[in-house]
Amino acid sequence: MAELNIRNVHMHFSGVVALDGVTFDVKEGEIFSLIGPNGSGKSTLFNCINGFNRPQKGTIKFNNVNLLKKRPHQVITNGIARTFQNIQNVPFMTILDNILLGAHKRINFQSTVKGWINREQRQKEEAMGLEILDFLGIANYEQKYMAGQPFGIQKLTEIARALVAKPKLILLDEPAAGMNEQETVEIAKIISEIREDLGITVLVVEHDMNLVMSISDRICVLDSGKILAIGQPEEVKNHPDVIKAFLGDSADA
């Protein structure tokens, strides 16, 4: 079972407690949302799963593999890809090349060298990226340089870069942040399709409550590194602590 198990994770940065005993499971095929006010530790949790941060206590397992023993570049080979809250891409590479970056582990050294003399091999590589571009509906952007592209395209490229690795679980850190209403609807559709069409489990951090409520199977609410509530959208929405701590001051904003 492709399951993510997070158990009692504690993480503090010299005094600042970012995660304080977080425990939950993400089941295979689920769209699981992580919400909470700014600084509640959502990105820190992603960084723990991804190996960028090492929690002081607790365990994180994916398919019974202990992720805390993996270095960041090994996590993707265990089937977990991610995007970043602040876009991380390579401005002076084309969009297609930016996406192919995510296919790094799917291309071995042998086929790289073969690709130096064999054009078909290179086209096979490119096809990996083009497939995802088609899936996201931005195929006409393939040859454009990343620099100067609209924000929405940059965010989609990040998602594409994660998808091209063919992960089992994808971590999306605020995919709709900074998007307008129409783009947000588009993102919601894409997240659903990632699960329906590609069969990838989704763990998403997002502030847009409409988006979260409409796509999630389950939601976990974090506040100051602690879990306030966890459950289906309806349960979470009506949870008194949640209304007080989070929805109360930012739901209608």
Added chain:
Amino acid sequence: MKGRYEKENLYWIPLLIGFIFLLPFLLKYATFSYKYYLFVLNIAGIYIILAVGLDLLSGYTGLISLGHAAFLAIGAYTSAILVDQAGLPFMMSLIISPLIAGLFGLVIGFPALRITGMYLGLTTMGFGFIVKRLIISLREWTHGAGGLEVSSPVLFGYTIKSDWDNYYLIFTFAILAVVVGRRIGKSKIGRAFMAIRDSEQAAEASGIHLAKYKMLAFFISGLFAGFAGVLFAHTSHFISTDHFDMMLSIYFIIMVLVGGVSSIYGAVLGTLFIVLLDNLFVPQLEDWIHGYLNTNTGDIQSLIFGLIMFLFIIFQPFGLYGMWLKIRIYWRIFPFNPRKRFT
């Protein structure tokens, strides 16, 4: 899905290669001093090989090297010693000497795992000084600061002597270096390099082992520079530590910078621009200025290169190649040009 991306125009490549091979004849036809021009072009060809490797390191991967003349020196001295003192055939040295320079690249790449930017610049500069001292102190083999005579290259029993023959030798390898450099740059290795430069986080999350790829960048770069060094030693017939000084390293970085970082064609353009400027234009300017001012040789050169670097950093950070791309895009979409491209 096939052919959607690779619709690049390639017809100009055979034309260009044909031109490169005809150039000596054209020069001979056009001018009496064609031998001098050939000599200058040979230098350019050798430096193109080095600049391609340096671009992969400093342009693509963003690891600045201010000691690249040292790799050139390692390649040159290793080959001179292997061929003239150990009696190895030139063709063998052409493989072994660059590998040794590449290994030195790994040695200097090691501290680069921890430091970047200006500190790396200083470290590599220090590496340049150390190599120079080392060469001088290994007097038995290198003749110290006195310099070393080097034999002509021998390929398949044929001794390559004239600048004319050297030209063909050098440019065959220069073309090869450009092709290999571009292939590396466009493959997953080049993508990994650029990702390391622009976002280590994205690189690691994509499965790129940072240390491994940084070391690889240094190794490849050392390899190219070492190769250039072998050709340099055997085509100029004399090497001395004076030639491989810090100014030369800086000169190399300027070539990459002027051409436009992370573009192999840019490195080629930058090298041609700087070498031709240095050998054809600067001496004339120097003569002219001498009529009015009492300057030392080298002053004008430093001044001009300082100025060029300054102007490019401020006005053309994407270099000559970036300029060319902009011009091309400008005309393709003329007259519907937006105000700003390449923000």
